Amino acid sequence: MKDYLAARLRAVLSDLKGVPDGFEPELETPAAPEHGDLATNTALRLAGPLGDSPRAVAEDLAERLRADVDPERVASVEVAGPGFINFRFAEMHLQRGLEEILAAGSGYGRTDDHAGETALVEYVSANPTGPLTVGHGRNAVLGDAIANLLAHTGYDVTREYYFNDAGRQMRVLGQSVKARYEALAAETRGEPAPTKTLDGAEGESVEVPASFPDEGYQGAYVTDIARALFDEHGDALPSEEGVEPFQKKAEEVLFAEIEQTLGRLGVDGGIRMDSFFNEQTLYDDGRVWEVLDALREAGYVYDEEGATWMETTRTGKEKDTVLVKSSGEPTYRLPDIAYHADKFERGFDRMVDVFGADHIATYPDVLSALEILGYDPGKVDVSIYQFVTLVRGGEPVKMSTRRATYVTLDDLIDEVGRAVLRVDDASGEDVSDEEISDEEITRAGADIVRFFFLMRSPSSHLEFDLDLAKEASDKNPVYYLQYAHTRIASILRKADEVGVAFSDAPDLSLLTHEAEQALIKELLRFPDAVRQAADAREPHRVATYLRDVAQAFTQFYAHCHIIGEERDLATARMHLAKATQVVLRNGLVDILGISAPERM
């Protein structure tokens, strides 16, 4: 409808003299229902250029539009306030819209705005140095939902995970595992293992093997990996030579864990990446050096103090940036540039990077380097999200990966899932009436975790209130949406039992109640809501929208019955309920990645 009215406005405006070139009419859904179903500010914006008062321009435009517009779609065109033009939908438009929703089914909400275009969404991208934490969770869920949104606007989407298994971090991890392994081997031989003390969590001291790196990873998982190696190989692994076998085993174990965690974090197999891109390949095939040469040829690179620098002062930064250290080893920025160049070479029309706020200072370098290399940085969107604070009992939980004071995503899913299903945390015993499986805990936990990550704007610091998340009550906002879906499922089951059936030709004109009309209008906004969320890369807009849908539905539910009503009315209302279910399901499952249960 928005598109239709925008087209009619453009047509009417083309008859007028003095309209600025490239003028695009704007249409919005007014906050107050008495201002109609859609409104435009066109007259206000054109009053100046046309040299007339806004009211007069509005009256003129409204007059022309009334003659132009299809009366089966638009019931009224009125001028109001300082010069707004308010449109009211015709009943026939609502009926047809409802039919379209039901006909489209799981395809409703999708548009072909970007049909034929490809997009790459890069997210998670955590190096395998430990389990995924709550912080990674926001990245993973946000990236996944953004990828879903882009797919809904027609993009052919590739989901990619970028990692580096050859850098300093991984070497330190390998050393950490090796130290634990050697201590384990010594202990088994009954030899004393020398130890030393490091700073651990919250100012406490931690005793570690003497060979443990000062910057080593203190998490228990490191010892688990060492133990696994010891169980496999005994103390046969060379203790004097390199860390390769330890690093390799750690990577293998941790990557398997990461994939498993991602697999839990969503409906239908969870988050599944299409591709894992190893930074190391950029070294192996020399691409890193090709990029450096190209930047040098373009005149943006110089050598000083044994290091190689990029003149980022020429691209708007305070300082120049080191690309290659005096050790001959590139900083991470150079492979980042090469990686993005590779994305361009693969021919994507649109590239989205989902990064935490700590990357905010680095990506401008990558974008300006790309521009220097002749790529269009406008094709890259960097979606920055702010950090997550986990709040338990009103107090923030402090986290550090290295010192092992993190909360893993797995633990978060488990803790929340167990709590809402009332499985006793300590014993794992069900304290509810029914047997509860691990799958159910995962689903319940993941639904809530995903929703909490997706209900806020990415630019907003996210306060994850564990106590609220663990409440299986109306306080927990995700249930409001799921409950509306469940309720519809329940009604449709019941209606079937008493013999109210869907019809090929329902009389939808019977849906005249205020609550019915409001609900239909809400449902018809879905494609536009998806489009706006996709364009902004902001999934929380879908969550906000779905809340409005659920609310419109429960109001309809409170006022309008199905069972017990006259047959034709009952049938028409069933169709409306079904259409609502379609929207809730498509939004929850296909975009937010949250389950839409049949029963609760």
Next chain:
RNA sequence: GUCCCCGUAGCUCAGUGGACAGAGCAGUGGCCUCCUAAGCCGCGCGUCGCAGGUUCGACUCCUGCCGGGGACGCCA
């Protein structure tokens, strides 16, 4: 010091330059012989951090300041 994000109801947060600023929770008052009350209907709740500016119109854009968080490395 420079840069980025945030500052909206008691709390957590929505709010595409528009018409009297919204939701949930918390508070409070009603509503289950009726398709799940995980619900519905009321009530109260605001110097939209402060001060300027742009605009017919600013919570929204610009500048400055104040407060909270983060980034500024030959770490990733």
